[in-house]
Amino acid sequence: LFGIGIATVVLPSLSKLHSKNNKAEFTATLDWGIKVISLFGWPALAGLMVLAQPIIMVLFMRGEFSQTDVLQVSMALFAYLSGLLSFMFIKILAPGYYARQDTKTPVKIGIKAMVANMAFNLMLAPFFGYVGLAMATTLSATLNAWLLYRGLKAANIYYLSRDTKVLIGKLVVSAIVMALVVNQLSADFNSWLTMNFIQQIIQLIICISLGVLSYFVMIFLLGIRLHDFKVISEK
Numbered sequence: 001l002f003g004i005g006i007a008t009v010v011l012p013s014l015s016k017l018h019s020k021n022n023k024a025e026f027t028a029t030l031d032w033g034i035k036v037i038s039l040f041g042w043p044a045l046a047g048l049m050v051l052a053q054p055i056i057m058v059l060f061m062r063g064e065f066s067q068t069d070v071l072q073v074s075m076a077l078f079a080y081l082s083g084l085l086s087f088m089f090i091k092i093l094a095p096g097y098y099a100r101q102d103t104k105t106p107v108k109i110g111i112k113a114m115v116a117n118m119a120f121n122l123m124l125a126p127f128f129g130y131v132g133l134a135m136a137t138t139l140s141a142t143l144n145a146w147l148l149y150r151g152l153k154a155a156n157i158y159y160l161s162r163d164t165k166v167l168i169g170k171l172v173v174s175a176i177v178m179a180l181v182v183n184q185l186s187a188d189f190n191s192w193l194t195m196n197f198i199q200q201i202i203q204l205i206i207c208i209s210l211g212v213l214s215y216f217v218m219i220f221l222l223g224i225r226l227h228d229f230k231v232i233s234e235k
Contacts, residue, residue, distance in 0.1 A: 002040055003091035006033055010092060014099030023157075025231065026099075030158045032231045033092040035167060037085070039229065042171045043215045045084045046179035051207060052077045054192050058200050067193060076134045083138030086145040093148035096158055105151055113144035167228060174218035182211040 010033045017026040048055070052074045061070055094106045117140035124132030152158040160168075185207045192200060 002044075003037060003088035006036055007091040007095055011095040011099060014095055018099050027158050028231045030092065030096050030152075031161070031164055032229065033095075034089065034160070035164060035229050037088045037092055038168045038171050041085045041088045042168075042175035043178055043212070045081055046175040047182060047208065047211055048081050048084075049078065050179050050182045050186060050211075051204065052081070053189055054186065054200065054204055054207075057192055058197070058204060067189075072130075075131050079131050079134035079138055082135075083141045086138070086141040089145040090141065090148060093145060093152060093158075096152050097148070100157075106148065109144060109147045109151070112147065113140045116140045116143050167224065170219065170222040170224055174215050174222060174224075177218045178211050178215040181214040182207050185210055 010029060013029050014026060017029060053070055056070050056073050056077065057067075060073070061067070097103070097106045117136055120136030120139050121133055124135050126132070128135060149158075149160075187195075187203065192203075195203065
């Protein structure tokens with residue numbers, strides 16, 4: 001949803017810049033989208049990985065939904081989460097084509113990803129079952145994102161600059177630190193099972209709040225500031 005929201009903001013700007021033949025700001029706007037997606041995508045990935053089981057427990061573990069179901073659903077969630085950034089990058093990179101009135105290329109790439117998804121399903125499902133299906137979706141989304149990026153780079157429209165790569169690297173490090181903090185704060189699986197619903201909610205709020213705090217403290221310590229997310233075109 002966040003990726004779609006950013007894409008909705010980016011597309012009109014890209015279309016306007018393309019009509020003005022403003023290549024520098026067009027590239028800078030795409031770069032801004034990638035940076036913002038990375039700012040929120042990496043901690044979301046790390047946090048959900050660590051808190052997947054408690055979150056599933058709080059949302060669904062009632063009635064016939066047992067602790068075994070929690071473990072099984074969490075495995076599928078882990079597989080889907082591995083492709084979270086890929087799904088988000090697709091939402092940002094595809095408008096880079098649409099804004100230039102190129103609707104054919106994303107469709108062709110989407111068809112390739114769909115075929116790859118079916119192939120991955122056939123390869124993984126017999127061995128990993130429903131988790132294999134989730135893994136196939138993740139792999140096809142990653143392929144989709146990579147092909148979109150490769151096309152933009154080959155056309156000299158957009159590529160990840162060194163500064164953007166360094167920024168993303170710092171965000172990844174911050175997300176890892178946040179995951180370690182949340183992992184230390186979170187109780188083990190059996191302890192979560194002994195808590196009542198209210199206690200689980202409180203524990204989740206504490207873990208998420210302190211996790212978010214640790215993430216933003218880390219990105220501040222690593223030298224990331226608000227101006228790093230401004231659209232700055234190369235003159």
